[in-house]
Amino acid sequence: MNNLLKEFEEAMPYPTLRDYQLEYCQMQHEAQEQNKNFLNILPTGMGKTVAAYWASYKAWKEKSRCIILVPVRQLATELLREFPKHLPMVNVLRDTGADREERQENGLDYKSADVILMTTERLMAVFNSPAQRSEILTNVKYCVFDEIHKI
Secondary structure, eight states, X not given: OOHHHHHHHHHSSSSOOOHHHHHHHHHHHHHHHTTOOOOOOOOTTSOTHHHHHHHHHHHHHHTOEEEEEXXXXXXXXXXXXXXXXXXXXXXXXXXXXXXXXHHHHXXXXXXXXXXXXXXXXXXXXXXXXXXXXXXXXXXXXXXXXXXXXXX
């Protein structure tokens, strides 16, 4: 296990991560080092979200950015609520297309975000806008599809 993964395990609020979770995090890390993609498929309730936390932690440590794509706004809201319990040091921004006023009221911006929770529909809008592409996708190193079977 690499040092970054050990740090991640210590940062997580669980007594320990399960062996298979550490194994797929290590496999994800190795794939990324080789500039390859990584697809993690596990049954419901097996802790796949740990992979999203791992990519987010790596983005935070590397001063890059992670986008977590979700099929519906409710899942982005749930993840936004859960992130501080798992990785309180990571700055998370929700962008589902209906969050602009809330972000402005709370002083949140893309520049300070380590992680952006986004619906796939919103990402398509970003792709179609050169200004948004430039602002939002700058420095993105990791992209995680949560609940990919629903997209």
